[in-house]
Amino acid sequence: MDKKLNWGLLSTAKINQALIRPLTASKRTRLLAVASRSLSSAESYAREWKIPRAHGSYEALLADPEIDVIYNPLPNHLHAEWSIKALRAGKHVLCEKPIALTLAEVDAMTQAAKETGKVLAEAFMYRHHPQTLKAKEIVDSGALGKIQLIKGAFTFNLTREGDIRLNKEMGGGSIWDVGCYPISFARTIVGADPLEVFGWQVTGQSGIDDSFYGQMRFESGVHAQFDSGFKSPFRTMIEIVGTEASLSIPSPFKPERNSELLLSRGDKAEKIKINGGMLYMGEVDDMCDAITQNKAPRVSLADSRGNVATILALLESARTGKPVSLAKS
Ligand SMILES: NC(=O)c1ccc[n+]([C@@H]2O[C@H](COP(=O)([O-])OP(=O)(O)OC[C@H]3O[C@@H](n4cnc5c(N)ncnc54)[C@H](OP(=O)(O)O)[C@@H]3O)[C@@H](O)[C@H]2O)c1
Numbered sequence: 001m002d003k004k005l006n007w008g009l010l011s012t013a014k015i016n017q018a019l020i021r022p023l024t025a026s027k028r029t030r031l032l033a034v035a036s037r038s039l040s041s042a043e044s045y046a047r048e049w050k051i052p053r054a055h056g057s058y059e060a061l062l063a064d065p066e067i068d069v070i071y072n073p074l075p076n077h078l079h080a081e082w083s084i085k086a087l088r089a090g091k092h093v094l095c096e097k098p099i100a101l102t103l104a105e106v107d108a109m110t111q112a113a114k115e116t117g118k119v120l121a122e123a124f125m126y127r128h129h130p131q132t133l134k135a136k137e138i139v140d141s142g143a144l145g146k147i148q149l150i151k152g153a154f155t156f157n158l159t160r161e162g163d164i165r166l167n168k169e170m171g172g173g174s175i176w177d178v179g180c181y182p183i184s185f186a187r188t189i190v191g192a193d194p195l196e197v198f199g200w201q202v203t204g205q206s207g208i209d210d211s212f213y214g215q216m217r218f219e220s221g222v223h224a225q226f227d228s229g230f231k232s233p234f235r236t237m238i239e240i241v242g243t244e245a246s247l248s249i250p251s252p253f254k255p256e257r258n259s260e261l262l263l264s265r266g267d268k269a270e271k272i273k274i275n276g277g278m279l280y281m282g283e284v285d286d287m288c289d290a291i292t293q294n295k296a297p298r299v300s301l302a303d304s305r306g307n308v309a310t311i312l313a314l315l316e317s318a319r320t321g322k323p324v325s326l327a328k329s
Contacts, residue, residue: 005068005288006032008053008061008091010082012045013073015096018125020049022281028288029069035061058082062089069287071123072096075164076171080105083120087112092119094287098180098311099304101171106308110301119290121283121297122304124184126253128282131274132188135240135249135261138272139189143263144242150189150224151239152182154253155211158230165230166206173208175201175311179228181253183314184307185238186216186224193306194218198323199314204230214314254279 007023009016012034023031031051036042039056046054055061061070062085070086072079072095080100083093087109099122100106113120126132139147155178158165165172175183187193194216204210211229218224238252245265261272289295313324 004028004030005092005291006030006066007069007071008033008035008055008064008067009051010035010058010061010070010072010086011074012036012041015073016049016071018280019071019073019284022278022284023071025278026281026284026288028292029284033061033064033067058085062086062091067091069094069291073123075167076101076176077169079171080109083109084112087116087118087120090116090118092287092291094121094123094283096123097184098122098171098176098308099301100308101176103305103309103312106301106305110305113301119287119297120301121287121290122299122301122307123283124181124299125280125283126181126255127184127188127299128286129255129274129279130276131249131255131259131261132185132252134272134274135238135247135252136189138247138261138263139240139242143245144240144247145244147189147220147222147240147242149239149241150186150222151241152185152224152226152237152252153228154178154181154236155227155229155232156234157232166204166208168207172206173212174228174230175199175209175212175214175314177228177230179212179214179226179314180307180311181236182224182226182228182238183214183216183310185252186222186226187303187306187310189240190218190220190222190224192218192220193326194224194310194313195327196323196325197310197313197317199318201315201318202229202231209315209318212314212318214317216310216314 033053042054201209
């Protein structure tokens with residue numbers, strides 16, 4: 001049995017609450033500390049969530065010699081800066097999606113991970129879920145025939161005023177926040193980056209995209225279409241269409257413990273039940289495997305780079321009104 005890895009939360013972000021249960025329940029991890037820009041907020045957060053240590057600055061958390069792993073759920077524009085600082089302080093890092101906002105940032109993060117020998121991975125929790133693994137297995141088995149089309153969506157009504165997602169300087173916008181999921185899913189199913197993309201956006205008051213409508217064309221002949229947005233009710237879906245059959249995934253990104261896939265062939269539909277467990281435990285286990293067993297993280301930095309490159313190309317397409325090739329990025 002490996003020693004328990006000590007984790008520290010870099011801020012009091014809302015999304016921490018998804019990680020606190022797996023970090024507390026896992027036999028491989030101990031949630032040791034939380035940091036906030038203010039000591040009083042770190043202390044009250046630590047009391048509320050029964051976290052043993054509170055640090056009044058992010059620097060103090062990185063300087064804590066007992067911390068092995070940093071969970072980075074900062075606003076998107078701070079992912080690169082603080083993940084690099086954490087790596088250079090000798091910590092492993094699980095960084096929230098999107099891992100960064102430019103390719104130069106992803107490259108600097110990759111370089112820091114390489115130089116320090118520490119693990120850095122993007123927290124795409126859905127990638128580790130048995131439902132995603134099953135969908136990929138079905139596609140790879142050839143059961144759907146040759147894949148032609150992948151459709152996806154992730155939208156919700158964003159009503160919180162002052163939310164980081166509405167701030168352009170912080171990397172706000174629906175494609176960075178939720179469009180990244182159907183893009184990542186399509187790239188995972190195809191196992192490649194698109195050759196070419198085209199996108200439209202509906203721009204909100206703050207200059208971010210309130211809604212994004214995108215298309216991707218892959219070398220293998222697969223086409224993908226997705227939408228993301230802050231102005232529609234909560235909706236998530238993936239549909240994978242092959243020449244022989246199609247696979248629908250009603251809850252692709254946040255599956256419940258018991259989820260199901262629908263495999264349709266002609267007028268027959270088969271339900272495939274998935275027993276999923278705790279959604280966010282997968283990324284915690286994957287980090288532990290990477291750190292203690294030297295396994296490659298399931299979401300590689302090259303894969304994360306491909307997702308960022310695709311999002312940037314889609315944004316450029318929406319800006320210019322022209323298709324954008326990814327061949328050169
Ligand atoms: N994987 C998922 O399921 C999932 C779900 C939701 C969000 N996310 C990702 O997690 C990240 C955080 O999202 P969230 O909704 O949890 O954000 P949030 O509640 O707004 O938290 C962000 C935290 O960052 C800290 N911070 C540092 N500088 C800041 C600044 N200039 N402005 C605002 N906050 C600042 C604050 O903590 P202190 O005040 O304590 O310093 C704040 O609590 C995003 O990257 C998002 O994409 C992932």
